[in-house]
Amino acid sequence: xxxxxxxxxxxxxxxxxxxxxxxxxxxxxxxxxxxxxxxxxxxxxxxxxxxxxxxxxxxxxxxxxxxxxxxxxxxxxxxxxxxxxxxxxxxxxxxxxxxxxxxxxxxxxxxxxxxxxxxxxxxxxxxxxxxxxxxxxxxxxxxxxxxxxxxxxxxxxxxxxxxxxxxxxxxxxxxxxxxxxxxxxxxxxxxxxxxxxxxxxxxxxxxxxxxxxxxxxxxxxxxxxxxxxxxxxxxxxxxxxxxxx
Amino acid sequence: xxxxxxxxxxxxxxxxxxxxxxxxxxxxxxxxxxxxxxxxxxxxxxxxxxxxxxxxxxxxxxxxxxxxxxxxxxxxxxxxxxxxxxxxxxxxxxxxxxxxxxxxxxxxxxxxxxxxxxxxxxxxxxxxxxxxxxxxxxxxxxxxxxxxxxxxxxxxxxxxxxxxxxxxxxxxxxxxxxxxxxxxxxxxxxxxxxxxxxxxxxxxxxxxxxxxxxxxxxxxxxxxxxxxxxxxxxxxxxxxxxxxxxxxxxxxxxxxxxxxxxxxxxxxxxxxxxxxxxxxxxxxxxxxxxxxxxxxxxxxxxxxxxxxxxxxxxxxxxxxxxxxxxxxxxxxxxxxxxxxxxxxxxxxx
Numbered sequence: 001x002x003x004x005x006x007x008x009x010x011x012x013x014x015x016x017x018x019x020x021x022x023x024x025x026x027x028x029x030x031x032x033x034x035x036x037x038x039x040x041x042x043x044x045x046x047x048x049x050x051x052x053x054x055x056x057x058x059x060x061x062x063x064x065x066x067x068x069x070x071x072x073x074x075x076x077x078x079x080x081x082x083x084x085x086x087x088x089x090x091x092x093x094x095x096x097x098x099x100x101x102x103x104x105x106x107x108x109x110x111x112x113x114x115x116x117x118x119x120x121x122x123x124x125x126x127x128x129x130x131x132x133x134x135x136x137x138x139x140x141x142x143x144x145x146x147x148x149x150x151x152x153x154x155x156x157x158x159x160x161x162x163x164x165x166x167x168x169x170x171x172x173x174x175x176x177x178x179x180x181x182x183x184x185x186x187x188x189x190x191x192x193x194x195x196x197x198x199x200x201x202x203x204x205x206x207x208x209x210x211x212x213x214x215x216x217x218x219x220x221x222x223x224x225x226x227x228x229x230x231x232x233x234x235x236x237x238x239x240x241x242x243x244x245x
Numbered sequence: 246x247x248x249x250x251x252x253x254x255x256x257x258x259x260x261x262x263x264x265x266x267x268x269x270x271x272x273x274x275x276x277x278x279x280x281x282x283x284x285x286x287x288x289x290x291x292x293x294x295x296x297x298x299x300x301x302x303x304x305x306x307x308x309x310x311x312x313x314x315x316x317x318x319x320x321x322x323x324x325x326x327x328x329x330x331x332x333x334x335x336x337x338x339x340x341x342x343x344x345x346x347x348x349x350x351x352x353x354x355x356x357x358x359x360x361x362x363x364x365x366x367x368x369x370x371x372x373x374x375x376x377x378x379x380x381x382x383x384x385x386x387x388x389x390x391x392x393x394x395x396x397x398x399x400x401x402x403x404x405x406x407x408x409x410x411x412x413x414x415x416x417x418x419x420x421x422x423x424x425x426x427x428x429x430x431x432x433x434x435x436x437x438x439x440x441x442x443x444x445x446x447x448x449x450x451x452x453x454x455x456x457x458x459x460x461x462x463x464x465x466x467x468x469x470x471x472x473x474x475x476x477x478x479x480x481x482x483x484x485x486x487x488x489x490x491x492x493x494x495x496x497x498x499x500x501x502x503x504x505x506x507x508x509x510x511x512x513x514x515x516x517x518x519x520x521x522x523x524x525x526x527x528x529x530x531x532x533x534x535x536x537x538x539x540x541x542x543x544x545x546x547x548x549x550x551x552x553x554x555x556x557x558x559x560x561x562x563x564x565x566x567x568x569x570x571x572x573x574x575x576x577x578x579x580x581x582x583x584x585x586x587x588x589x590x591x592x593x594x
Binding site for chain 1: 294
């Protein structure tokens with residue numbers, strides 16, 4: 001077992017809550033970069049919410065972009081520095097609500113950027129409001145009686161919405177247990193491999209715990225992923241465009 | 246380089262490339278669309294990147310990424326689209342990023358209309374987005390100036406690490422004049438260390454974010470930055486020294502006023518003209534030349550006389566300041582002279 005984190009993880013004091021998934025994702029990305037020898041090349045773009053704290057948690061050149069716009073910003077970066085790996089790191093609210101147009105059109109153009117989308121089924125930084133990914137009946141600070149799908153719709157599933165688009169890669173992993181973490185890391189790595197081959201838009205969604213805003217213990221929060229989220233958000237690879245296609 | 250006949254919008258686009266701009270993302274909106282169309286084919290020829298963005302929001306945020314990566318990046322819009330750019334402009338300012346944003350002004354509020362206008366003055370000069378900022382604003386008055394100001398805008402943007410706005414309008418954008426495109430310059434995306442390029446082991450990580458988070462003396466730094474930018478006042482004056490009434494106009498309106506001064510003086514009416522070239526910083530220095538002036542009249546293509554605020558601040562409370570406005574059409578000399586006479590009559594002559 002490897003207990004040493006990659007050099008690009010800074011170990012500075014972070015603002016993440018105990019049991020938060022962001023730290024897990026930081027480590028997975030940093031490990032993939034190290035294995036692929038891309039640590040000195042990665043250009044990262046984070047959203048303004050909790051994920052923005054990554055700017056201090058990793059040692060990659062990083063832009064903190066406007067809420068919902070990191071994928072658009074990543075497209076601008078990639079066009080100027082096509083040799084570098086370019087990743088947008090955002091939450092589900094950014095990717096599927098305020099930034100849906102940017103996510104969708106980057107996919108339509110199949111721009112060659114990687115998007116890592118942290119899906120915790122709510123808006124974390126602002127205190128746990130309803131998101132497009134919130135589950136039916138989920139109690140949030142903006143759905144105090146539970147999310148009513150008749151008013152707010154069913155949870156948005158990127159695997160249903162984006163598979164018809166001509167993108168390079170689409171996968172969903174879970175960060176709820178070791179098995180899920182290893183699987184998620186494989187997806188992240190595959191996305192970057194395809195990205196470095198210039199295949200196009202790669203989106204990896206990671207189901208992530210948010211104990212603070214779910215009013216749960218860290219353990220309950222990861223159990224919720226397995227028991228409640230995965231039934232709505234199946235894990236796996238949904239689009240894996242072959243190189244020759 | 247020989248003179249060629251070009252539309253103002255096209256001259257601006259070609260001059261941006263000459264200034265080393267190799268990244269453009271925009272969205273169609275009249276009357277700036279020719280810039281987008283021109284760069285859709287021309288950018289590729291010079292080895293740059295062109296993207297027709299899904300919205301102005303995406304466009305300006307792509308520019309933010311390109312600027313952070315070191316490119317000379319441009320986006321252009323008009324009216325409603327320029328409002329959507331404000332989010333990104335505020336973020337560019339916050340993160341100390343250079344970029345050039347062009348507003349080919351159209352008339353009106355909301356949708357308004359596609360005719361030329363100068364109604365975005367407040368938005369351009371007061372900091373059109375949220376927060377506590379100004380941006381440098383250059384106002385061309387001809388197709389040639391559309392071309393000449395691009396390199397200047399990019400230079401200023403890099404000098405201050407700050408977005409620079411170009412206040413063009415539908416008339417300048419759409420009219421065709423003879424123009425000499427400046428010589429092509431190369432821009433090196435690695436010219437500045439602060440641009441993101443990949444963090445080598447053992448070196449300091451580059452963070453493009455609100456300088457508020459990282460600057461040890463944020464207030465002092467910004468105060469000094471704006472104090473320096475305020476020195477960048479650019480203007481032209483036409484027979485201001487002995488003028489009894491000074492017209493103040495920029496852009497296409499200033500060209501009419503130049504002629505108005507001549508016509509009025511033939512009639513014995515001593516008019517002069519102050520033409521701000523920078524709208525922010527407003528050229529207060531120019532008003533020192535107005536030694537004989539008894540009144541000031543702004544000539545703008547809007548209803549509220551938005552520039553009057555700045556003229557009043559420049560001349561103090563001792564002088565009447567009024568506004569000759571026109572909407573849907575470029576102001577005319579006859580009307581301006583009549584208004585000037587009326588003002589001077591009220592002042593006792």
